[in-house]
Amino acid sequence: MKRSLLLLVFLLFSFSLIAFAVLDVAFVYVGPIGDHGWSYAHDLGRLHIEDVFGDAIRTAYIENVAEGAEAESAIRGYARRGFDLVFTTSFGFMDPTIRVAQDFPDTVFMHCSGYRTAENVGTYFGRMYEPRFLSGMLAGAMTTSNIIGYVAAFPIPEVVRGINAFALGVNYVNPNAKVHVIWTNTWFDPSLEREAAISILDLGADVIAQHQDTPAPQQAAEEWGVYSVGYNSDMTAFAPEAYLGGPIWNWGPYYEEVIRDVMAGEWETHEFWGGMDTGVVDLLVTDLVPLGVEKLVDVVKRTIVAGEFHPFVGPIYDQDGELRIEKGEVPTDGELLAMDWFVSNVVGRIPR
Amino acid sequence: MSDIVPFVVFTLQAAVRAGTPLLFAVLGDILTERSGVMNLGIEGLMLVGAISGFVASYSTGNLFLAIVVAMLAGAALGLVHAFFTISLRVNQIVSGLAITMLGTGISGLWGKGYVGVVAQRFTPMRIPLLSDIPYIGTIFFNHSLLVYISYICVPLLWLFVYKTKYGMTLRAVGEAPEAADSRGINVFAVRYFYTVLGCSITAIGGAYLSLAYNSMWIENMTAGRGWIAIALVLFATWDPVKALFGAYLFGGVTALGFRLQAIGADIPTDFLRMLPYLLTVVVLIFTSTEKLRLRVGAPATLGIPYSREEKT
Incomplete structure (x- = not known):
């Protein structure tokens, strides 16, 4: 017993x-x-x-x-x-x-x-600005009207930083192109975001980029027969003839790492802001992009991953022509996280 | 200033495009409310219309079937609302809110498997001859089929409500159910019929979002349009023709805001975004008192359940 x-x-x-x-x-x-x-x-x-x-x-x-x-x-x-x-x-x-x-x-x-x-x-x-810069290169290389539309979500530093990185990428390959910003103040209202994209398509934009969570701007670009750059995840299914690719999130590997640390009892508090080198963010490129452009983007990507190139390396001027980042300088993380000004080839204002 | 003409034309075209989902929602609601049944469930009805239409289009590829399915789904929810408000005489506001929550929940649950897929959609089609009219053609006759259907619905509904015997019955039931009852009209049947019919038309507004405006399902994709539609019903004073103008006005304000931004005009976007709601508040103020409501044409027994035994 x-x-x-x-x-x-x-x-x-x-x-x-x-x-x-x-x-x-x-x-x-x-x-x-x-x-x-x-x-x-x-x-x-x-x-x-x-x-x-x-x-x-x-x-x-x-x-x-x-x-x-x-x-x-x-x-x-x-x-x-x-x-x-x-x-x-x-x-x-x-x-x-x-x-x-x-x-x-x-x-x-x-x-x-x-x-x-x-x-x-x-x-x-x-560090979403890294693949955003590369996606800007795609847009800058593919535009012929030099009018690029950017359907923006809310005027917060994260979105502003994304627009700037994108515009710098555009400028890197095509100094004549301008990035026109339309604010929707939404994260997921497909109809509104589509309408915002059309408003810039009607003005002759031939590449549409976006920050919202829905693929609506992609579909608008598809219907207008022009190109588009997405966000968040693979949007090919929504605009197979338009979607050039775009910056994407890939949280899986990082979550895996955190869980391994917690399981092993080795987790400590930390602040993780991972770039493309960690795999958390990446650029997706589709077959619509010509090989030459893809190769160029790939070279720049490798220099970013290797830490040899920073998308925000100076000299960078803002819309009013003021020098914001000195030649050869790179902004600190604090400056990146608080960004509230547009680079010179952006058309549009940040609502205050 | 040669740019101003295309600017205006494209903005008006956008107003029609963005206003159409509201128009369907409002037209449906006008029918329901004319019979004396208040319906605050539009948001839920639109969402159910959006997902059911999308699922039907995705599974069968048949757009006609998709619209029928969306209408049936709207009718089913409308039947629930009718049962609660007409048979059980539940508070109509509470039932309407419940319909919104129910519709939001059902559509979210049902839609889980339909995220990230594309279905057959209504593409814009130019109407021969009419679309060649300068300006007017671009504004009105370069849209998807659903938009043209809404054009036909507006005068038809107006004629129906104001010029036919059935329309008079509908209005009588909403204005003076006792009098209608004493003339041998079955108030319950009429209210049931128009609640269900109205809800099915409202559901088309949702289907327009997932099948014509966009070609996708996203949870909560109506994004508050159902609530704007409720305000628009008041704005239109339960008149289908005014509903048309109201819907396009609301659609147009948003489109105008984007277009002003696109040309680099330095206008506060928050203010423009606020405009439709500001207009709604103004309309609500004007229609808030009982006297004014009746003067603008609100159905007299809107929101009041009918019972044969009780005197109201």
């Missing part, structure tokens, strides 16, 4: 150990994973780690979480249910993440695109 009881205790103990070994990972998304954009890209990352780790992890996610109080309760909910690792994937989740993290010191939190860290809160983001 005693022996069987001991056996039972032993069995229960070992089961709990096995159960304990499973890492519970949660993701909090700001949009629907059906947006085919930002949250979709993060969810591809989640699916990637499920593939890689199999039974060793359990993942959960919650979508359409509004920034603010709702976010805090969603994050707190996961922490309370004993999740070991929580990814919060929107800038506006920053303060809620920090607040919840204070109450759950044993849980690891990773916040995307913010700047506040704590003992158990790390941040991560990608």
